[in-house]
Amino acid sequence: MSKRRISIEDIARRAGVSHSTVSRALRDNSLISPKVREEIKQIAKEMNYVPNAIAQSLQNQRTNTIGVVVTSIADPFYAEVVEGIEKVAKSTGLSVLLSASHRDFEQEIAAIDTFHRRRVDGILVADSRINKHHTKQLEQIAVPTVFINSQTEDQPDIFHSVEINDRLGAKLAVEHLISLGHTSIGYLGVGDRSRSNQQRLEGYRMALTEAGLPQSNNWVAISDEDNVRISDVATGQQLLSKLVIAGVTGIFCYNDMIAIGALLGCQELGISVPQDLSIVGFDGIALSRYVTPPLTTICQPMLEIGSSAMQMLLDLLEEKSVENRVLSPFLVKRGSSAAVNKGRRQEAEGRR
């Protein structure tokens, strides 16, 4: 299987030159005469020479590799983000090492540490749990790092970031429901993504306040932080009834998976969407288009989040100065939201 690999020394021997000549020839160094250069390239091809990127990396102090940490590879949201990352990485000759953190601080640190040992040129971390307290322990990482939708409240300013404007997204969602005539609007959130959940909750409240609409603690349901073992879908399904009992006619969900859980919950309870209840999600994952009814949602430009984080990393590698980016999400209206229907709603309530 592993007959030793061909090296430039082997080629040099065959060509009757020194190995440095071979190195130069293969790299199109202008010092080498065109003739020998071609000869050497020919021999290299005949011998099936494949340059050893490890040796090059050691010498060049550059691995042309970046590390990417996501919560889960199978998460449809981050899968799309990684797709965007990989695309621009590939176009610049960079390879990507991928690792999953499962929203666990320890695993996130372990992944970064591995990347560090492997001397990646840069790191991208999605949904990071790292905050200022850990800065000390991490500042010697000395590798350009970009955070994507960081979950940390106060982010170390030595790092860079690409974020979605969660508050704006939430406002857009709630304003949409308001424009449809809803006045009792609920929020279905998660307990284990502190920052984004907080921001979306704020956007939700802000929209209600600006519209002069009432608020109530009964209209807000957020999953227990410790209860996060279960999936977002299950969370949405479980928490739905609380809001339904509280009498909301529209619900803004933390994300699409929660919203789908809510949709499922509605089926169980015999509530029809959007006639009896309007539901709005967040993220815009492919799935949101295919459920019934198709989900009205706040779309994040997932590919762009990935590609622009990667682009930022490239700029950092070239020592350009970069500015943190905050991208704007946008509303996509689909079938799960409709004008409020007070009659139907009350009738539905009476039925219970």
Added chain:
Amino acid sequence: MSKRRISIEDIARRAGVSHSTVSRALRDNSLISPKVREEIKQIAKEMNYVPNAIAQSLQNQRTNTIGVVVTSIADPFYAEVVEGIEKVAKSTGLSVLLSASHRDFEQEIAAIDTFHRRRVDGILVADSRINKHHTKQLEQIAVPTVFINSQTEDQPDIFHSVEINDRLGAKLAVEHLISLGHTSIGYLGVGDRSRSNQQRLEGYRMALTEAGLPQSNNWVAISDEDNVRISDVATGQQLLSKLVIAGVTGIFCYNDMIAIGALLGCQELGISVPQDLSIVGFDGIALSRYVTPPLTTICQPMLEIGSSAMQMLLDLLEEKSVENRVLSPFLVKRGSSAAVNKGRRQEAEGRR
């Protein structure tokens, strides 16, 4: 940013020993006295030493890295497979380089080539297009390689593989429809995944033949190979009407995305599933559970496909002998399939 990194020489100098002593101490070599060993480890920690995996790789002729090629990172099926791969890779201290081929032969080769240059210890390729004709060009890869659900008819036998039993899966699907009383059963396939499509088609035919049921070319619709730019969902949606017109009461779809397209098509045409038409998918992606009605489908054990391919690779790395694996898919009955309803069906036809 990049103040030079601490090396074992730096530690050696501080500790007043030679760099090889440091190397040994850090690796718990028993030759080093416990006392100096601890001293050295202490100093290393103080200096924030991070071993250079690149230098280790060059010396050890092992990168502890594997390369994974999938058609698309955002593909929900392969995302799940990669999740399985990464999990066992991480547990054995291996890192994974990920690359997308987009079902394109050139890109697949390019990715493998990059892995080759980077001296990965092993390679996993999903949906490979490589066949015996390319063996010559690839046999010097000399890196343990495992194919996952290869798309190639005659696979080079120097490579190993983990596959799903497509024919069995298709049979299961069709037998399920038959057991529900369906006698006119269609197949909705794809033109750009030659092998798996072929196998599933065979399984479909086999089941019909064994049951003594009629077959018809009008009951089989397969997308043009050149028309593959469009998504599987769109394919399913477009091709549906042909089978409907041909009068089938049940359809087995190449995969879940096609099936979802078919579901969408049914909505457009006012056909209710499963009352008027039963639909069965293939893959068992998360999505299949959440559409309406939830999709009856043939599940592939995605995580297991990933982990067992990875396990096979590990065995190969330890020079154990391995055997190719063929995993069995299984039927999951959900709402999209039901007993045939001839009355309703004919009525629906009359309506048109």
Added chain:
DNA sequence: ATGAAAGCGCTAACAT
């Protein structure tokens, strides 16, 4: 235009 030699950071065989 080409070769000799040093060195990237590490491991390991060979001294002692």
Added chain:
DNA sequence: ATGTTAGCGCTTTCAT
């Protein structure tokens, strides 16, 4: 138990 030396495969001065 520790130091010396020689690589791993490459790039890059510095000679010539």
